[in-house]
Amino acid sequence: FLEFFPTPSPPRFGTPAWRITAPVNLHRGEITTIRLLAKPVVSTPFLYLREFCQWFGLRELIRFNTRVDYVGMVGSAESGDKMKWIVRSKEKKCGKVMEEIFDAVVVATGHYSQPRMPNIKGMDVWTRKQIHSHVYRVPEPHRDEVVVVVGSSLSGQDISLELATVAKEVHISSKSLEITEGLSKVISKYQNLHLHLQIESLCEDGQVLFVDGSSVIADSIIYCTGYSYSLPFLDTKGMIVVDDDRVGPLYEHTFPPLLAPSLSFFMIHKYY
Numbered sequence: 001f002l003e004f005f006p007t008p009s010p011p012r013f014g015t016p017a018w019r020i021t022a023p024v025n026l027h028r029g030e031i032t033t034i035r036l037l038a039k040p041v042v043s044t045p046f047l048y049l050r051e052f053c054q055w056f057g058l059r060e061l062i063r064f065n066t067r068v069d070y071v072g073m074v075g076s077a078e079s080g081d082k083m084k085w086i087v088r089s090k091e092k093k094c095g096k097v098m099e100e101i102f103d104a105v106v107v108a109t110g111h112y113s114q115p116r117m118p119n120i121k122g123m124d125v126w127t128r129k130q131i132h133s134h135v136y137r138v139p140e141p142h143r144d145e146v147v148v149v150v151g152s153s154l155s156g157q158d159i160s161l162e163l164a165t166v167a168k169e170v171h172i173s174s175k176s177l178e179i180t181e182g183l184s185k186v187i188s189k190y191q192n193l194h195l196h197l198q199i200e201s202l203c204e205d206g207q208v209l210f211v212d213g214s215s216v217i218a219d220s221i222i223y224c225t226g227y228s229y230s231l232p233f234l235d236t237k238g239m240i241v242v243d244d245d246r247v248g249p250l251y252e253h254t255f256p257p258l259l260a261p262s263l264s265f266f267m268i269h270k271y272y
């Protein structure tokens with residue numbers, strides 16, 4: 001997008017230039033594109049998305065409040081292009097169940113909804129607060145607390161930074177002490193932000209023991225340990241499996257060789 005419109009004021013919807021360049025053709029991540037576009041065009045991403053839907057006539061194609069509970073094959077993979085899919089969905093408000101046949105299914109259910117929790121000795125006996133980053137919203141509930149943040153990737157870094165402004169101490173537990181230059185700079189900026197290796201075990205009295213021999217008594221632990229893939233609605237008779245936190249087999253993270261083009265996945269590859 002920037003290549004096409006290097007000026008600070010890109011065209012609005014409806015201009016010839018916009019029509020020529022649909023954002024999906026230009027970037028690997030649609031959301032990234034939306035963010036790049038959103039700022040100059042309208043004031044908020046919500047308004048941008050609404051305008052995007054209107055312009056491309058998408059609004060009437062969306063069924064809101066409808067959960068897909070089952071997607072299964074009709075016919076066999078050998079039938080190739082003629083393959084069809086049965087899709088069972090449920091309207092959340094009135095509970096109406098629908099069963100329909102489609103020529104193709106694109107799975108775009110995201111991969112940031114099924115929290116992945118680590119397996120740490122003592123997790124079951126540690127009685128204080130333990131949450132996953134998925135439910136973290138704001139730092140205030142942790143004011144004056146000693147907090148252990150498990151994981152030093154993007155969520156762990158963001159959340160630790162926020163917490164450092166209100167919490168008494170923030171202890172980041174990382175798989176390695178070889179951290180990015182950015183994180184290292186941040187840690188040196190805050191006196192209450194500390195880096196440790198992995199957690200060895202958790203004790204009933206609130207102690208958190210790290211493998212490097214250090215320990216703290218913490219009030220909360222926030223697991224910033226990522227997400228697992230989950231496709232509970234998809235029945236491909238074993239042709240697509242979630243194994244070792246991978247979905248496959250998929251060509252280019254998108255097309256299952258045996259089932260494409262009638263089945264495809266969007267954004268299975270994790271950038272975060």
Ligand SMILES: Cc1cc2nc3c(=O)[nH]c(=O)nc-3n(C[C@H](O)[C@H](O)[C@H](O)COP(=O)(O)OP(=O)(O)OC[C@H]3O[C@@H](n4cnc5c(N)ncnc54)[C@H](O)[C@@H]3O)c2cc1C
Nearest residue numbers: 031032066067068069108109110111112155233266267272
């Ligand atoms: C903390 C965090 C920060 C991030 N920051 C950035 C960032 O700064 N920049 C960036 O580019 N990306 C960022 N990302 C990544 C970005 O959010 C994802 O890449 C993006 O949301 C993926 O879009 P998606 O449409 O594939 O999935 P989602 O946005 O997860 O959308 C999936 C949709 O499918 C629906 N759904 C799920 N199951 C069903 C079902 N059975 N039936 C019907 N509907 C269903 C869900 O309700 C949801 O609406 C961040 C992610 C996280 C977790």
